[in-house]
Amino acid sequence: MTVRVRIAPSDTGSIHVGNVRSALFNWLFARHNGGTFIVRIDDTDLERSDPAHLDDIVSGLRWLGLDWDEGVEVGGPHGTYKQSDRFDRYRQVAMSLVEAGHAYFDDRDPDVLEGLRVKAQKEGKHPGTYIRRLDPPATDGSIRFSVPPDAAVTFTDTVRGEMRFEADSVDDFVILRSNGVPTYHLASTVDDVDYGITHVIRGEDLLSSTPKHILLARAMGADPAIYAHLPLLFGPDGKKLSKRHGDTSLAAYRQGGYLPEAVFNFLAILGWSIGEDREIFTAPDAVEVFTLERVSKNPAVFDTDKLLWMNGEYIRALGVDDFIERARPWVVDSVGRDLSSEEWAVFSSIAPLVQERAKLLTEVGPQVTFLFVDVLEYDEGSWEKVMTKDDVGGVLDDAAQRLESVAPFETETIEAALRALAEDRGIGAGKAFQPVRVAITGSSISPPLFESLAALGRERSVSRILGALARLGSD
């Protein structure tokens, strides 16, 4: 059997990391088995669906490297992969289910139905026992699937094992709304059948709906897919991951300076492990050994601390040239303009030192903007902390003079000059260097000082120190 899996994100919002993780596992499963990975868009929620979110979904998946073989934008034997384009097909299925006796029209008052449901619940009976006694429905209501009252639904979940749901725990559920739009259950199952999906790998929140999908598929005369329900992702408070836990959209991480490899890796270790106490691995490594059997059953907390650490690991593991390429847009963003080729050369010279220090690409720009601005902005906290100490003026004045005569103006010679300064003045290295650091970079946090000075150049270094001196005097 050739594996065919799909993900079915809905376009009701920006793609969520939970959905992305499901996508990731589907992708790993498909690639490991040499199968087909399909992306379909669930846009049956007329109220909330918005095609604008499609770009977000598509570009997010591409960014992570989750390529798909069929689906929206790719085309394929089934034409389109947006459910809104297949409404006719769903209606046709709904009608044929009615004709075959698997479903029935139901135009009765929702409030009355709710009342009956509550009544049945109290008495421990199946709601259908009352609902079916109502007047024969007209033909313009919704269509409900008629759950056979006797048989239990059993299936083997690849992650969770044997599942059994008694028939009376499944209500007659709506498959076609009165406005003619199919519900998720119908559209999803019809698609899975039509597209020949072999394995449905999705979040555990859909585990309870699985009997409905199996019943539907059987009623359509098809073999249900094999199901595998992934553990849910929780926020730090142990509740279902949601907006209140900070960033839950993939886009937020992308814009937050995370590397796709790191996000991929991190998502992959949430609920799955490659084994042997190893947790840093590449996509090909994961593809090679991925199995659903190794997926864990318990929910995982989305711990951004660990993601941050992992991102730092990935940044440091990058080749320098690669790092420079990836950092470019972030530098441009921080500086506020593109750089000249000479300036890029300056950035390249100091890039390795920044690379070691960054956990996020967003940290790169702020660390180097001092090299590319005409007017330096001082971080007030740093200024207070460093420039209000004794004899800072003397140190700065001395430093300016010594740097004036350093030749050539390079890291080693600068270091020699400044260390001599510290020794001559009888002060510690920190006391001597920090004021200079703040003077030239505007902050007490920066790349290493001597390299920073060398990258800045003698002229600008000296004039910044003098500028700081003047600012000191005017305080």
Added chain:
RNA sequence: GGCCCCGUCGUCCAGUGGUCUAGGACGCCGGCCUUUCAAGCCGGAAACGCCAGUUCGAACCUGGUCGGGGCUGCCA
């Protein structure tokens, strides 16, 4: 309430009856290094929810209990 799922350090994982005085990672604490910040190195605290049972032996098997979560919509 009903149905269903889950339960190893704060967090993510390893562990599938003896090799577990439970291993790794993040985070945390302490130290080293050090011109800041990082990184790096060394060390430390930290868990099998609980109770029975099966067994010579249980983190691993069974039952119960407690706890957490999901579903229970003409949302997905």
